[in-house]
Amino acid sequence: xxxxxxxxxxxxxxxxxxxxxxxxxxxxxxxxxxxxxxxxxxxxxxxxxxxxxxxxxxxxxxxxxxxxxxxxxxxxxxxxxxxxxxxxxxxxxxxxxxxxxxxxxxxxxxxxxxxxxxxxxxxxxxxxxxxxxxxxxxxxxxxxxxxxxxxxxxxxxxxxxxxxxxxxxxxxxxxxxxxxxxxxxxxxxxxxxxxxxxxxxxxxxxxxxxxxxxxxxxxxxxxxxxxxxxxxxxxxxxxxxxxxxxxxxxxxxxxxxxxxxxxxxxxxxxxxxxxxxxxxxxxxxxxxxxxxxxxxxxxxxxxxxxxxxxxxxxxxxxxxxxxxxxxxxxxxxxxxxxxxxxxxxxxxxxxxxxxxxxxxxxxxxxxxxxxxxxxxxxxxxxxxxxxxxxxxxxxxxxxxxxxxxxxxxxxxxxxx
Numbered sequence: 001x002x003x004x005x006x007x008x009x010x011x012x013x014x015x016x017x018x019x020x021x022x023x024x025x026x027x028x029x030x031x032x033x034x035x036x037x038x039x040x041x042x043x044x045x046x047x048x049x050x051x052x053x054x055x056x057x058x059x060x061x062x063x064x065x066x067x068x069x070x071x072x073x074x075x076x077x078x079x080x081x082x083x084x085x086x087x088x089x090x091x092x093x094x095x096x097x098x099x100x101x102x103x104x105x106x107x108x109x110x111x112x113x114x115x116x117x118x119x120x121x122x123x124x125x126x127x128x129x130x131x132x133x134x135x136x137x138x139x140x141x142x143x144x145x146x147x148x149x150x151x152x153x154x155x156x157x158x159x160x161x162x163x164x165x166x167x168x169x170x171x172x173x174x175x176x177x178x179x180x181x182x183x184x185x186x187x188x189x190x191x192x193x194x195x196x197x198x199x200x201x202x203x204x205x206x207x208x209x210x211x212x213x214x215x216x217x218x219x220x221x222x223x224x225x226x227x228x229x230x231x232x233x234x235x236x237x238x239x240x241x242x243x244x245x246x247x248x249x250x251x252x253x254x255x256x257x258x259x260x261x262x263x264x265x266x267x268x269x270x271x272x273x274x275x276x277x278x279x280x281x282x283x284x285x286x287x288x289x290x291x292x293x294x295x296x297x298x299x300x301x302x303x304x305x306x307x308x309x310x311x312x313x314x315x316x317x318x319x320x321x322x323x324x325x326x327x328x329x330x331x332x333x334x335x336x337x338x339x340x341x342x343x344x345x346x347x348x349x350x351x352x353x354x355x356x357x358x359x360x361x362x363x364x365x366x367x368x369x370x371x372x373x374x375x376x377x378x379x380x381x382x383x384x385x386x387x388x389x390x391x392x393x394x395x396x397x398x399x400x401x402x403x404x405x406x407x408x409x410x411x412x413x414x415x416x
Contacts (some may be wrong), residue, residue: 001129001136004035004278005263007046007189007228008247010086012059014051015286015319016349020249021058022315026283027248028066031262034278035074038264041129043070043077046228046245047084047143047189049092064095071102076130082142083108084189084228089142107140110148110166118150118166120173127185136183136223136267137174141167143189143229163190164217171219181269183223191229192236192244215242224265224272233261233277241272248280253321253350256286285318287346293325293354296336303340312345321350329400380404 011024035043050059071077081104083089089108096106111119127136142148149162150169167186174184193212215237218225225242232255233246245263250256260280266273290302299322308318322337324330334351341348374382384396 001041001127002039002264002266003042003044003127003185004031004038004040005044005046005224005226005243005245005265006031006248007226007245008048008084008231008251009045010048010051010247010251011063012051012055013251015252018319018347018349020284021062023249023283024062027280028062030281031248032066032070032073034262035070035077038278039130040074040077040264041135042127043079044138044185044187044226045079045081046187046226047082048086048228049081049084050087052086053088053091055091067099067102067104071104076128076132077103078128079104080125080127080138080140080187081106082140082187082189082228085143087143105140107142109142110144118169120170123170124174124177126177134179134182136185137178139167139170139174139184139186139222141170141186141188160213163213167217168219171221175221183267183270183272184221186218186222186225187227188225189228192227192242215239218242223267223270224275226263226265231255232258233263240275243275249282250286253286253288253319256288284316286321287318288321288323290323293323293352295325296330296333299324300336300340303337303344306341306344306346308345310343310345314345317345317347319349320346321352322348323352323354325354325356327356328397376408377401377404 009024009027013020013024034040049063067079070079079102081092083092083106087108091108093106093108099106105125107123111122113119123140125138125140126134127138129135144163144166146159146162148166149159150165152158152161152165155161167188171184171186178184191212193214223241225236227236227242227244230244231247231251232244234244236242236244243263246258246260247255248260248262250258250260259277260282261277262280264274264276264278266276287306289306290299294302303322312318320341324333324337326333330336330353333353337351338348380401381396384400
């Protein structure tokens with residue numbers, strides 16, 4: 001059988017207040033066509049369907065429309081979805097009875113019976129090929145919170161060891177069910193040891209001091225681990241069958257150079273045959289100008305040189321991050337940049353300023369006792385020197401000192 005592995009859609013995400021519905025819809029339309037063209041038997045989605053636990057009505061409608069259209073386009077398609085750390089488990093599972101009619105399985109949280117025991121049966125999903133024969137069993141493990149995992153008495157790390165035990169128990173149940181030539185596929189939404197993260201858009205998962213999980217939680221019987229959470233497509237521990245597929249669109253400017261993709265996986269009996277990346281076309285470009293921070297004069301030259309077709313539709317205009325290197329505050333910076341961009345079909349999303357810090361002798365680590373001895377204007381002067389001062393000493397510009405004095409007077413007046 002053949003399945004497609006994808007994750008981290010983050011439907012409803014905004015990029016510095018700009019909506020991204022067009023990009024997400026372009027991806028979903030492409031994915032639907034890809035499922036048909038590649039004759040996929042299953043679609044595995046490894047968490048973070050939505051960007052927030054309380055997604056907008058538009059984001060939810062976009063998601064459910066995709067499920068309906070994908071099933072209509074590929075009638076025998078089976079879809080398995082697990083919740084990520086951004087998703088609300090309950091909200092994701094709420095329409096499960098309706099989605100079952102579309103052959104969609106959703107696991108938002110670890111199910112338990114009336115006695116509080118984990119219902120392993122619900123976590124093991126049989127995967128069928130186009131003829132309806134079971135070719136694999138899927139361990140559908142969502143993002144795990146401390147209350148989801150089995151309790152282990154006297155464990156050194158109850159959370160980590162609980163996760164490992166849950167995967168082990170679920171695997172043992174699947175091995176009990178499977179027949180010869182049927183594979184075991186594991187789903188997970190977690191941060192694995194050695195995984196490369198995107199600092200600007202990935203929420204760190206730190207529970208009980210645990211930052212990352214060991215790849216040892218996946219037994220040798222696992223033919224393929226379809227992972228979610230990290231936005232860069234990558235292998236885990238250089239093991240070809242343990243994979244993050246990455247996000248389908250860049251979720252921050254730090255991801256502009258990622259090769260966004262889904263992974264096509266072909267099973268050969270109990271093992272994986274081929275793993276093929278299918279690259280997602282980028283509907284809207286993200287531009288960093290310049291690539292590295294430069295002084296303002298050079299930045300303005302680069303912005304003026306931007307060549308973007310003037311007939312670009314409004315919802316396809318590139319998002320722009322401008323990166324400026326400053327050695328002093330520049331109060332009119334945004335207006336200057338906007339003037340340079342006048343008439344260009346781009347959306348200014350972010351201005352990233354980097355300051356040259358020349359004065360290494362000024363310490364930022366003032367104790368509370370030291371700060372209590374200083375007047376507000378002295379603290380302001382120290383802050384200016386720490387960010388913009390030189391070794392010879394640079395006086396604070398009079399206009400800034402005056403503005404700060406007016407601010408302090410206004411604050412004092414409010415308190416009076």
